[in-house]
Amino acid sequence: MNKYMLYLNSKRCIGCHGCEVHCKTNKRLPEGPLLCEISHEPLKMVGGVPKTEFQFRSCYHCEEPYCVPVCPTGAMQKRADGIVFVEQEKCIGCMACVGACPWGVPQHNPATGKVVKCDYCLDRVDAGLKPACVTRCTTHALKFVTLTEL
Amino acid sequence: MTTRSVWSMCGMCTVRCPIRVETEGDEVTWIEGNPHLLEGALCAKGSAGMALLKDEERPLSPMIRKGGRGAGRWERVSWYAALDYVADKLNAIIKEHGPESIMMSCRGGPFMDLIKAFCHAVGSPNFSNHDSACGRNVHHASLSVYGLGRKDFVYDLKKCKHLILFGRNILASLRPAEVNQVMDMLDAGGTMTYVDVRQTLTGIKADRFFLVTPGTDYALALGMIHEVIKQGVYDQEFIDRYVADFDKLVAFVEPYTADWAAKECGVKADRIKEFVTEIGSQRPKVVFHPGWMLSRYRDSFYASRALHILNVLMGNVEVEGGQIFAKGAGDCGVKGIRSLDAQVPKPTAKRADGVGWKYQHFDKGPGLFHLFYDAMLTGEPYPLKALICMRHDPFTCFPDPQAQKEALDKLDLLVSVDTHYSEFGWYSDVILPESTFLERDSIIATQKGPKPRFIKRNKAIAPMHDTKSLYEIIKQLADRLGVGQYFPGSSIEELWAWQLEPTGFSLKDFDAKGFISLTDKPVMFDRNHLDGKFKTPSGKIEMVSGKLTEAGLESLKPYESPEKPPKGHFRLVFGRSPVHAHSHTVNNPLLYELMPENTLWINKRQAARLGVNDGDLVDVGVCGCSGTIKAHLTEFIHPEAVYMAHGFGRQVPLQSRAYHAGMADQKLMKGMLQEMDPAGGGLNLCECFVTVRRSAKNPKRMVEL
Ligand code: SF4
Ligand code: SF4
Ligand code: SF4
Numbered sequence: 043m044n045k046y047m048l049y050l051n052s053k054r055c056i057g058c059h060g061c062e063v064h065c066k067t068n069k070r071l072p073e074g075p076l077l078c079e080i081s082h083e084p085l086k087m088v089g090g091v092p093k094t095e096f097q098f099r100s101c102y103h104c105e106e107p108y109c110v111p112v113c114p115t116g117a118m119q120k121r122a123d124g125i126v127f128v129e130q131e132k133c134i135g136c137m138a139c140v141g142a143c144p145w146g147v148p149q150h151n152p153a154t155g156k157v158v159k160c161d162y163c164l165d166r167v168d169a170g171l172k173p174a175c176v177t178r179c180t181t182h183a184l185k186f187v188t189l190t191e192l
Numbered sequence: 193m194t195t196r197s198v199w200s201m202c203g204m205c206t207v208r209c210p211i212r213v214e215t216e217g218d219e220v221t222w223i224e225g226n227p228h229l230l231e232g233a234l235c236a237k238g239s240a241g242m243a244l245l246k247d248e249e250r251p252l253s254p255m256i257r258k259g260g261r262g263a264g265r266w267e268r269v270s271w272y273a274a275l276d277y278v279a280d281k282l283n284a285i286i287k288e289h290g291p292e293s294i295m296m297s298c299r300g301g302p303f304m305d306l307i308k309a310f311c312h313a314v315g316s317p318n319f320s321n322h323d324s325a326c327g328r329n330v331h332h333a334s335l336s337v338y339g340l341g342r343k344d345f346v347y348d349l350k351k352c353k354h355l356i357l358f359g360r361n362i363l364a365s366l367r368p369a370e371v372n373q374v375m376d377m378l379d380a381g382g383t384m385t386y387v388d389v390r391q392t393l394t395g396i397k398a399d400r401f402f403l404v405t406p407g408t409d410y411a412l413a414l415g416m417i418h419e420v421i422k423q424g425v426y427d428q429e430f431i432d433r434y435v436a437d438f439d440k441l442v443a444f445v446e447p448y449t450a451d452w453a454a455k456e457c458g459v460k461a462d463r464i465k466e467f468v469t470e471i472g473s474q475r476p477k478v479v480f481h482p483g484w485m486l487s488r489y490r491d492s493f494y495a496s497r498a499l500h501i502l503n504v505l506m507g508n509v510e511v512e513g514g515q516i517f518a519k520g521a522g523d524c525g526v527k528g529i530r531s532l533d534a535q536v537p538k539p540t541a542k543r544a545d546g547v548g549w550k551y552q553h554f555d556k557g558p559g560l561f562h563l564f565y566d567a568m569l570t571g572e573p574y575p576l577k578a579l580i581c582m583r584h585d586p587f588t589c590f591p592d593p594q595a596q597k598e599a600l601d602k603l604d605l606l607v608s609v610d611t612h613y614s615e616f617g618w619y620s621d622v623i624l625p626e627s628t629f630l631e632r633d634s635i636i637a638t639q640k641g642p643k644p645r646f647i648k649r650n651k652a653i654a655p656m657h658d659t660k661s662l663y664e665i666i667k668q669l670a671d672r673l674g675v676g677q678y679f680p681g682s683s684i685e686e687l688w689a690w691q692l693e694p695t696g697f698s699l700k701d702f703d704a705k706g707f708i709s710l711t712d713k714p715v716m717f718d719r720n721h722l723d724g725k726f727k728t729p730s731g732k733i734e735m736v737s738g739k740l741t742e743a744g745l746e747s748l749k750p751y752e753s754p755e756k757p758p759k760g761h762f763r764l765v766f767g768r769s770p771v772h773a774h775s776h777t778v779n780n781p782l783l784y785e786l787m788p789e790n791t792l793w794i795n796k797r798q799a800a801r802l803g804v805n806d807g808d809l810v811d812v813g814v815c816g817c818s819g820t821i822k823a824h825l826t827e828f829i830h831p832e833a834v835y836m837a838h839g840f841g842r843q844v845p846l847q848s849r850a851y852h853a854g855m856a857d858q859k860l861m862k863g864m865l866q867e868m869d870p871a872g873g874g875l876n877l878c879e880c881f882v883t884v885r886r887s888a889k890n891p892k893r894m895v896e897l
């Protein structure tokens with residue numbers, strides 16, 4: 043059972059792309075890999091105002107991840123609390139997981155030659171903190187939800 | 193390795209958010225908004241400060257020009273050599289032409305005291321900043337109505353019921369604290385009305401959107417004033433008490449009916465009328481934002497003035513959910529911090545930009561930068577010989593860099609103090625590299641508001657390269673120029689202690705939260721006793737400004753329709769994206785990745801007429817000057833206008849990412865350097881008309897092998 047979830051209050055999100063950079067700087071990622079993404083549909087007229095809302099996407103931390111079984115070294119793992127993460131020491135950069143994930147979520151990190159993906163900032167979560175993207179979200183639109191709370 | 197936590201202030205844009213930084217050894221590992229003020233919130237640019245630190249495409253040591261100006265041949269030198277060079281030149285200039293021939297400018301903001309003090313200590317009155325290409329119209333409009341500057345009020349957006357924005361793209365030109373107030377207000381059921389020539393990040397959150405004909409903001413504001421008076425939804429009591437010449441306003445707006453405004457602006461009259469009815473039921477918690485960057489149209493000063501007047505009609509002064517007097521230390525019963533500038537004798541020479549003598553109605557503070565170019569060219573009232581720009585890039589901020597260069601060629605010394613390569617820096621004689629905000633301390637500043645505070649920037653790590661803080665640079669130059677006595681102490685810690693001494697606080701008081709709060713509860717004046725608070729000649733809120741009248745200028749200026757774009761032309765408008773702080777960040781690796789170039793927004797129907805498809809390259813031109821940029825087609829921009837984000841099209845070769853990426857609007861503004869609103873002092877930057885053509889550079893074939 044997944045314990046956590048990232049939830050975006052799209053009414054509050056202003057599409058400033060802060061979360062994308064918060065995530066990258068927290069993981070010291072170079073140009074290239076992007077572990078979460080803010081996107082929007084084209085603007086549409088709603089009651090005389092051209093409108094759209096923003097969506098946030100990172101890894102889905104699938105109940106049955108496609109990326110885990112294909113990993114030849116066991117670097118890609120799913121924890122008991124549902125977090126799917128790459129153990130950097132074990133990753134050999136074969137990119138098998140990238141091909142297996144239907145959404146192309148795992149990314150190549152040119153700085154290490156290994157794979158990097160959203161891991162819900164597990165080091166922070168384990169230290170009792172919120173993920174980087176949530177902590178620094180410009181408008182506090184992004185929430186880290188513990189599912190039992192729902 | 194030990195982890196340290198440092199209170200500081202972001203410096204990626206001029207908002208200067210309070211932040212908390214974590215370091216491990218000499219590495220910055222974490223930046224977040226100060227939890228006590230921002231609950232961690234930080235924007236993309238703030239986070240990308242970590243990439244700025246690591247970026248080596250910024251000046252890493254002092255540089256002195258070798259070849260011709262702008263040729264890009266530099267010699268890296270030591271700080272001793274660079275500062276001696278600058279000081280020797282300045283001393284020679286002072287000897288021959290007097291200290292007033294030196295000019296200094298900056299980006300404005302809370303640390304200006306240091307720069308102003310340096311300029312005045314050297315003996316020159318010619319201190320300036322970028323504001324004539326930004327908020328001067330708003331500031332002067334505020335002075336003409338209240339006798340108070342634009343920063344003498346803060347807006348209680350969180351508690352307001354209706355926020356009206358005229359082209360103020362408040363969620364993209366973002367200030368995190370303010371953005372959160374707006375979102376809280378919307379969450380609580382508040383209303384937002386957005387007026388612009390295009391739809392923006394802000395407008396998509398609005399409840400009402402007026403897509404107006406470019407250049408007609410003043411007409412819409414006049415129509416609203418007319419309708420407010422006609423429907424009788426103004427605060428009669430407040431007006432009786434504090435406003436002078438209300439009857440003149442009433443007579444003046446008589447012809448400017450909602451129906452008239454609707455026609456002029458291209459909106460529906462009924463929508464103006466129902467809007468006014470709505471705000472009538474919400475006042476006084478209604479805020480008309482008077483504008484921020486309002487150096488736009490010929491009548492932007494008057495548009496801003498009309499917005500200030502609408503606030504007065506709402507009676508929103510010093511009420512919750514309205515505009516609140518910005519309180520300082522004195523209002524909390526605390527002595528203010530010591531000012532460096534206040535210790536320096538005021539230079540007696542008159543300002544070379546004419547402000548204070550030729551132009552009596554303008555605020556003397558930073559004067560008007562663009563007017564100095566005239567003085568450079570003519571040598572009147574006296575020759576200017578040196579310009580030091582501190583984190584200010586006039587070539588990006590003002591129109592027509594070529595014309596600026598011609599004027600600057602009359603000067604013997606151009607110095608750029610900056611964290612990145614500015615276009616001005618590239619043309620200058622000496623680049624003095626300032627440390628990034630993570631590597632530098634800044635003087636203590638007062639942040640005014642209902643709950644004022646003292647705050648300062650503390651360096652998180654020692655400079656990674658041979659750079660210095662502005663404090664160190666100014667102190668060491670001042671010593672060399674023989675005016676070091678005006679910068680007390682031998683370190684920033686000693687200066688901080690000196691600044692703080694009269695307040696009764698000590699440096700330790702910053703430790704808990706990174707700032708010193710001067711009050712627990714918001715300080716509010718008694719709204720029934722505001723007499724004496726308005727600093728106009730009459731002491732009242734002036735519908736007819738005594739100062740403007742004295743200068744022979746109108747206060748209630750009859751409306752004139754904007755120029756229509758000539759056949760085949762569009763009006764060029766520009767603005768901001770949330771991921772860049774104008775040109776400052778375009779070369780930042782992480783922000784460049786998010787937005788590597790700007791595009792030209794053009795109305796779909798117009799594009800179809802021109803045979804332009806989305807993503808096509810188009811040539812955008814104006815009399816002999818043109819550039820190429822990708823087209824972005826949208827229904828939601830007025831057909832008369834085209835738009836691009838400001839700050840792109842940079843031409844500093846050492847910025848490999850930003851070099852020639854996208855296009856620069858200001859370079860198309862040929863001959864517009866002196867096009868200023870004579871009443872407001874702001875430049876008319878959106879009075880530029882351009883042609884748009886599908887570019888011949890679009891690929892026609894693709895040969896492989
Ligand atoms: S930082 Fe927050 S407000 Fe900004 S885009 Fe991300 S989720 Fe939206
Ligand atoms: S990487 Fe893809 S497959 Fe693996 S958990 Fe995330 S979304 Fe699922
Ligand atoms: S939870 Fe962490 S890793 Fe995942 S997107 Fe947010 S910041 Fe990135």
Ligand code: SF4
Pocket residue numbers: 202203204205206207208209234235236237238239366367368773
């Ligand atoms: S708005 Fe962003 S870049 Fe500007 S000071 Fe605040 S965090 Fe820094």
